[in-house]
Amino acid sequence: xxxxxxxxxxxxxxxxxxxxxxxxxxxxxxxxxxxxxxxxxxxxxxxxxxxxxxxxxxxxxxxxxxxxxxxxxxxxxxxxxxxxxxxxxxxxxxxxxxxxxxxxxxxxxxxxxxxxxxxxxxxxxxxxxxxxxxxxxxxxxxxxxxxxxxxxxxxxxxxxxxxxxxxxxxxxxxxxxxxxxxxxxxxxxxxxxxxxxxxxxxxxxxxxxxxxxxxxxxxxxxxxxxxxxxxxxxxxxxxxxxxxxxxxxxxxxxxxxxxxxxxxxxxxxxxxxxxxxxxxxxxxxxxxxxxxxxxxxxxxxxxxxxxxxxxxxxxxxxxxxxxxxxxxxxxxxxxxxxxxxxxxxxxxxxxxxxxxxxxxxxxxxxxxxxxxxxxxxxxxxxxxxxxxxxxxxxxxxxxxxxxxxxxxxxxxxxxxxxxxxxxxxxxxxxxxxxxxxxxxxxxxxx
Amino acid sequence: xxxxxxxxxxxxxxxxxxxxxxxxxxxxxxxxxxxxxxxxxxxxxxxxxxxxxxxxxxxxxxxxxxxxxxxxxxxxxxxxxxxxxxxxxxxxxxxxxxxxxxxxxxxxxxxxxxxxxxxxxxxxxxxxxxxxxxxxxxxxxxxxxxxxxxxxxxxxxxxxxxxxxxxxxxxxxxxxxxxxxxxxxxxxxxxxxxxxxxxxxxxxxxxxxxxxxxxxxxxxxxxxxxxxxxxxxxxxxxxxxxxxxxxxxxxxxxxxxxxxxxxxxxxxxxxxxxxxxxxxxxxxxxxxxxxxxxxxxxxxxxxxxxxxxxxxxxxxxxxxxxxxxxxxxxxxxxxxxxxxxxxxxxxxxxxxxxxxxxxxxxxxxxxxxxxxxxxxxxxxxxxxxxxxxxxxxxxxxxxxxxxxxxxxxxxxxxxxxxxxxxxxxxxxxxxxxxxxxxxxxxxxxxx
Ligand SMILES: Cc1cc2nc3c(=O)[nH]c(=O)nc-3n(C[C@H](O)[C@H](O)[C@H](O)COP(=O)(O)OP(=O)(O)OC[C@H]3O[C@@H](n4cnc5c(N)ncnc54)[C@H](O)[C@@H]3O)c2cc1C
Ligand SMILES: Cc1cc2nc3c(=O)[nH]c(=O)nc-3n(C[C@H](O)[C@H](O)[C@H](O)COP(=O)(O)O)c2cc1C
Ligand code: SF4
Ligand code: SF4
Ligand code: SF4
Numbered sequence: 001x002x003x004x005x006x007x008x009x010x011x012x013x014x015x016x017x018x019x020x021x022x023x024x025x026x027x028x029x030x031x032x033x034x035x036x037x038x039x040x041x042x043x044x045x046x047x048x049x050x051x052x053x054x055x056x057x058x059x060x061x062x063x064x065x066x067x068x069x070x071x072x073x074x075x076x077x078x079x080x081x082x083x084x085x086x087x088x089x090x091x092x093x094x095x096x097x098x099x100x101x102x103x104x105x106x107x108x109x110x111x112x113x114x115x116x117x118x119x120x121x122x123x124x125x126x127x128x129x130x131x132x133x134x135x136x137x138x139x140x141x142x143x144x145x146x147x148x149x150x151x152x153x154x155x156x157x158x159x160x161x162x163x164x165x166x167x168x169x170x171x172x173x174x175x176x177x178x179x180x181x182x183x184x185x186x187x188x189x190x191x192x193x194x195x196x197x198x199x200x201x202x203x204x205x206x207x208x209x210x211x212x213x214x215x216x217x218x219x220x221x222x223x224x225x226x227x228x229x230x231x232x233x234x235x236x237x238x239x240x241x242x243x244x245x246x247x248x249x250x251x252x253x254x255x256x257x258x259x260x261x262x263x264x265x266x267x268x269x270x271x272x273x274x275x276x277x278x279x280x281x282x283x284x285x286x287x288x289x290x291x292x293x294x295x296x297x298x299x300x301x302x303x304x305x306x307x308x309x310x311x312x313x314x315x316x317x318x319x320x321x322x323x324x325x326x327x328x329x330x331x332x333x334x335x336x337x338x339x340x341x342x343x344x345x346x347x348x349x350x351x352x353x354x355x356x357x358x359x360x361x362x363x364x365x366x367x368x369x370x371x372x373x374x375x376x377x378x379x380x381x382x383x384x385x386x387x388x389x390x391x392x393x394x395x396x397x398x399x400x401x402x403x404x405x406x407x408x409x410x411x412x413x414x415x416x417x418x419x420x421x422x423x424x425x426x427x428x429x430x431x432x433x434x435x436x437x438x439x440x441x442x443x444x445x446x
Numbered sequence: 447x448x449x450x451x452x453x454x455x456x457x458x459x460x461x462x463x464x465x466x467x468x469x470x471x472x473x474x475x476x477x478x479x480x481x482x483x484x485x486x487x488x489x490x491x492x493x494x495x496x497x498x499x500x501x502x503x504x505x506x507x508x509x510x511x512x513x514x515x516x517x518x519x520x521x522x523x524x525x526x527x528x529x530x531x532x533x534x535x536x537x538x539x540x541x542x543x544x545x546x547x548x549x550x551x552x553x554x555x556x557x558x559x560x561x562x563x564x565x566x567x568x569x570x571x572x573x574x575x576x577x578x579x580x581x582x583x584x585x586x587x588x589x590x591x592x593x594x595x596x597x598x599x600x601x602x603x604x605x606x607x608x609x610x611x612x613x614x615x616x617x618x619x620x621x622x623x624x625x626x627x628x629x630x631x632x633x634x635x636x637x638x639x640x641x642x643x644x645x646x647x648x649x650x651x652x653x654x655x656x657x658x659x660x661x662x663x664x665x666x667x668x669x670x671x672x673x674x675x676x677x678x679x680x681x682x683x684x685x686x687x688x689x690x691x692x693x694x695x696x697x698x699x700x701x702x703x704x705x706x707x708x709x710x711x712x713x714x715x716x717x718x719x720x721x722x723x724x725x726x727x728x729x730x731x732x733x734x735x736x737x738x739x740x741x742x743x744x745x746x747x748x749x750x751x752x753x754x755x756x757x758x759x760x761x762x763x764x765x766x767x768x769x770x771x772x773x774x775x776x777x778x779x780x781x782x783x784x785x786x787x788x789x790x791x792x793x794x795x796x797x798x799x800x801x802x803x804x805x806x807x808x809x810x811x812x813x814x815x816x817x818x819x820x821x822x823x824x825x826x827x828x829x830x831x832x833x834x835x836x837x838x839x840x841x842x843x844x845x846x847x848x849x850x851x852x853x854x855x856x857x858x859x860x861x862x863x864x865x866x867x868x869x870x871x872x873x874x875x876x877x878x879x880x881x882x883x884x885x886x887x888x889x890x891x892x893x
Contacts, residue, residue: 034511037834040791043814062510098814101788102835 003319006266006290013262016288017181020314021085024108024115033062036107039098044109047096050077050426054093054109061116069116071127078150079425081121081192082175084114086183087422090310118188121195128157128199135159137439140222141202142210145173146421147412148228149193150428151435152202158436162202163222167209171197173230174413175421177255180281182288186258213383220407224435227381227395227403227410228428231374231418237273241331242370246338250274250282250371257285267367269293271341272320273328274371275305280312282369283320294320295363299327299346299353329360331368340364374418384408392417401431402438409435448747449754450740452486454721455640455698456614457573459546461486462755463711463739466702466723467550467575467618470733472524474534478541483733484740487546489642489723490535492523492577493562494552494589499525505651505661507677516677517726518651520662520669522583523552528562532569539570548573548616552580552589556606563610573613576604576638578629579620579645581672591645594620597632604636616700619643621685630689634697641689642700642723644682646672675726679704683717687766690718706735708742715755716762770857774871775849778825778841780804780818786838789814793829793839801828803879822876 007013024032036058044054053072060069073080089095089110097106120127139155141148144166152162170176176189197204210219219225234249236242246267257264266289272282275298283296296315298305302324305312316322326343333339345359376393386405388396394417395410397403403410411427413419450461464487465471465480472491480488499522507516524531538547549566551574553559563574578600580590593599600617607615617633619626621644633641648670652661660668682703690699701719705711706727714722727735752758782793794816797805804822808815818829830839851871856862861870 031511037790037792039789040795043789098788098790 004288004290007262010261013181016290017285019085019185020180020182021108021111021114023118024111029061029112029115032108033058033112035099036062037098043096043098044093044107048076048093049420049422050083050429052076052080052093052113057116058107058109058112061112066116066119067125067127070120070125073113073117074127076429077422077425078153078196078429079146079175079192079421081114081117082146082172082184082189083422083425084110084112084117085188086175086179087420088308088311091308092422117192121191124195124198126199130156130199130201131159133159134161137161137223138163139224139226139435140165140219141226141228142219143167143173143228143230143412143414144171144204145228145230145412146175146424147230147410147414147428147431148173148226149196150425151226151228151409151411151432152428153196153200154429154432155435156200156202158432160223160436164202164204165208165210165219166204166206169206171204171206173228173424174251177258178251178278179258179421180254180285181258181261182284211380216383223439225408226428226431226435227408227414228412228424229377229380230413230424232377233375234370235373235375237328237370237372239328239330241333241338242368244331244333244338244368246333246366247331247368247370250278250369251374253282253369254278254285257289264289266291267338267365269295269365270367270369271295271297271363271365272369272371273297273341274373275300275307276371276373277307277311278374279369279371280305280307280315280320282371284311284315284318286367286369287315287319291367293365294318295323295365296320297323297326297328297341297343297363299325300348301325323363327355332362338366338368341368374413376414376417381414400434400437401427402434406438448744448752450486450744450747452721452755454546454614454700455573455616457487457546457548458544459486459721460544461740462715462719462721463736463743464488464546464548464700464721464723465728465733466725467492467548467577468725468729469521470725470728472526474538477534477538477547480728480733480736481538481542481545484736485545485733487548487572487721489548489550489575490531490571491526492550492552492580493528493531493566494523494577495554495558495587497522497525497583500664502662502664505671507651507675514675514726514730516649516651516673517675517729518649518662518671518673519646520582520664520671523550523577523580528565532565535566535569535571539572546572548575550575550577550618552577552584554587554589559603559606560610563607567611567613571613573616574607574611575616575618575642576607577618577645578603579618579643581620581622581646581648582670591620591622591648594618594629594645595623597628600629601632601636604633604638608637614639616640616642618645618702619685619689620645621647621681621703626685626688627692627695630692630695630697634695638697640698640700642702643689644678644685644703646674647678647681649673674703675730676704676706676710679710679713683713686714686719687717687763690760690763691766705739706730708739708746711739711743712746712758713762715758716760717766718760718763720755720759768854770853772852773849774851774853774856775845777843777845779820779823779844780825780827780829781840781842782816782818783838783840784815786835787815788835788838790834791816792832792834796828796832801826802876804876805829824876 004016038055042055057069057072093109094106099106138161141164144164155162171193172189270286270291287294325346330342340362345356388404395415401409409431411431412424452462467489471488477488503521505518506514509515549571578594584590585592615638617638650660686701698720700721701714702723705724711722794805804819805816833839
């Protein structure tokens with residue numbers, strides 16, 4: 001099946017992972033922007049979690065005011081460039097574009113957004129000036145993902161001193177460590193991160209995980225704390241053989257892939273377990289790494305997959321094949337290697353998932369990727385006094401993104417259990433405004 | 447099958463589509479190519495006194511991604527020697543005896559006019575067009591639009607030409623005048639056989655905002671030029687209609703200005719033109735566009751049952767009236783076809799901010815389809831014009847069709863309204879929101 005040759009150089013890696021939404025050149029952006037109708041109260045704006053004034057920035061592109069267009073975007077979304085490339089626009093802004101009702105191709109909003117923001121990033125156009133003097137108050141942010149960085153930018157605009165504590169060595173969280181490389185390159189993420197940090201001037205302390213009671217106590221010297229830690233490692237299956245070195249969690253696999261590119265080790269026959277977007281991404285990625293066979297195995301039917309159809313289509317195009325209504329019961333492995341996965345067939349009876357008796361079979365493979373959801377960092381979160389989690393271990397916040405401990409605010413995957421970059425960017429920005437209100441207006445009200 | 451051939455004031459042409467006097471008719475080479483492509487006639491690039499052209503000559507008005515909606519030039523008449531042009535006219539006529547070659551002329555004195563008319567007749571031209579239109583460069587020397595703007599001078603020059611001309615003479619009119627009928631009448635009084643209009647409109651097409659100079663730029667400076675292309679068609683149509691409807695005016699009209707496709711050509715003919723001339727479209731797309739013009743025009747004639755072009759000429763004129771002759775009892779309102787509506791709400795905001803607050807939005811935020819508040823709709827058409835979906839908003843008739851009353855009739859009857867709330871026709875006040883409502887309701891939700 002393999003459409004992709006195993007990449008042995010960076011160039012070959014780049015070819016296998018070439019951009020799904022390539023940057024537009026000036027001409028393409030001009031013609032595409034000309035098509036926008038400039039709808040009133042535009043449905044695309046409403047479908048954007050950060051409510052970017054889309055018709056306005058598109059018109060600004062059309063009138064050759066790229067700085068203005070980028071400003072319109074960043075005013076609503078500090079991850080403007082990354083979002084333009086990674087947002088599932090088919091179900092967000094572009095899915096809401098009125099052209100869909102006319103069976104005309106929707107405006108390519110994401111690519112236009114990436115075009116305008118790329119212009120200001122690459123030309124180092126300064127769009128924001130933070131107040132010269134800080135207001136004397138300090139906020140700590142845990143996690144430099146989209147939620148944390150968006151919160152940091154907005155707080156800096158409001159005059160706060162901001163320190164971001166990041167466990168890893170690079171900023172942007174899953175944007176650089178988790179998202180598929182054909183959506184966004186490491187360089188593009190880092191360029192945007194540098195661009196933001198240069199203008200907003202927050203501090204990021206890398207390799208600084210906050211994990212002990214002592215760390216937390218120190219943070220509480222700040223006037224407020226924002227939690228933007230996202231999710232944790234991939235959850236385990238609880239089946240035999242899954243601790244084998246060649247059975248790896250999807251986010252862990254993708255992180256290696258994003259950092260090591262062509263040097264990432266991938267099996268010849270890969271089975272990906274799961275039916276969400278992460279599973280689909282991992283399957284695409286394994287195929288693009290030159291695996292001869294990639295099977296996406298899911299407990300339920302194709303229709304019940306939580307992953308987006310367009311992502312599944314992309315994975316199929318990369319060469320992955322689906323195997324539905326099967327559940328893994330054992331990873332068959334010797335000490336040296338995995339030889340297969342034992343599955344049992346499943347069926348849905350009265351909307352309940354049931355095992356079909358005596359239906360076990362073995363599917364050969366030499367690598368397994370578990371994409372069965374990400375764990376929450378419960379242990380860490382429980383260290384924070386009075387901080388409550390819901391039944392799915394998500395941090396509970398009110399409409400102001402304030403947690404049950406009033407000094408702590410939270411946003412992004414840690415409160416929603418795993419959505420998109422754009423949701424995290426939206427939360428972080430609004431949370432910053434709420435932190436500001438709390439620290440300046442009326443403390444008691446909260 | 448429709449017969450496209452015409453006899454325009456004695457000039458025979460296989461079809462009514464001519465190239466206007468301009469760069470596409472600069473040389474025999476181009477005109478031969480054009481005739482070969484299917485053009486019926488060509489008005490040679492204006493011949494006359496020696497000139498020198500500047501470098502950098504054109505500017506364009508683009509609309510979003512549509513290039514050259516409007517076009518402007520600061521070129522003069524031909525800068526090629528007269529004897530070369532005469533020789534080429536002769537040659538073109540040898541190859542294409544049945545196509546119309548019209549020589550456009552512009553000189554100064556009576557003697558010069560007499561001489562050049564004889565020259566082009568000897569070369570075999572089928573007709574003459576007097577260029578009284580060029581709005582830059584030539585008028586400063588007392589020619590072009592300087593003549594076209596002064597009916598007395600125009601008539602004098604026409605009569606000089608008519609003293610010697612043996613072939614039909616067309617007078618090309620400038621639009622840079624408020625009352626186009628005056629030069630048209632002067633042309634007729636001077637003995638001309640036809641008129642053509644419009645020449646280009648005085649314009650500044652663009653300003654280079656980085657260098658603080660209009661375009662086209664010549665060594666850091668610029669000047670006003672002549673405007674043409676699709677954007678000028680409405681102005682041209684109005685002027686053609688003014689001349690065609692002028693009482694006592696009997697000469698055939700060659701319509702010019704913004705013709706690019708068959709429909710434009712049909713419109714000019716229906717408004718009184720017997721031939722149409724094209725410049726910008728040929729400069730933009732080349733001579734090949736004639737195939738589209740001819741095929742569409744022919745299909746239209748067949749569909750409407752017109753056998754000859756003459757049957758079509760002026761067909762829309764009887765329905766073209768003065769405002770005071772329009773029926774005040776006629777009433778249309780907008781109607782939205784919900785099945786077609788894509789929910790862009792452009793109609794809503796256009797009516798809300800730019801017309802009569804006669805379109806409402808649903809109180810259900812998921813329903814993006816607006817509705818017409820009929821009692822407020824004045825039937826202005828705006829919404830149907832902005833709607834991006836073909837035939838989604840239509841204007842439907844609401845009066846019973848039996849009553850007829852015009853301002854003119856009321857003037858004659860002495861019943862001109864004395865109040866704004868005149869019930870006899872029209873002037874009924876409709877509901878307008880209170881000024882302060884502008885700050886209250888974000889969106890209008892009547893009904
Ligand atoms: C495989 C995969 C593919 C995805 N693809 C897309 C996509 O195509 N498009 C899209 O929009 N979204 C996608 N997402 C979702 C998206 O990545 C997340 O929704 C988004 O990154 C959430 O941002 P966040 O700031 O909440 O958390 P994260 O991005 O997870 O950032 C959290 C940060 O906090 C740090 N951190 C964690 N704990 C600590 C601690 N104790 N101390 C200090 N730092 C800590 C982490 O190192 C990390 O940098 C994908 C997710 C996955 C897993
Ligand atoms: C570059 C240029 C040069 C022109 N030169 C002449 C000319 O020499 N004589 C003339 O009568 N009209 C001249 N015109 C006017 C055209 O013949 C025509 O009247 C005008 O362009 C409107 O038609 P259009 O909209 O099809 O272009 C010129 C127009 C252009 C664009
Ligand atoms: S819905 Fe589509 S056409 Fe309308 S403003 Fe948004 S992008 Fe433009
Ligand atoms: S026709 Fe004019 S007044 Fe009537 S609804 Fe449309 S825009 Fe409003
Ligand atoms: S302009 Fe047309 S398509 Fe758009 S909302 Fe109005 S009726 Fe619907």
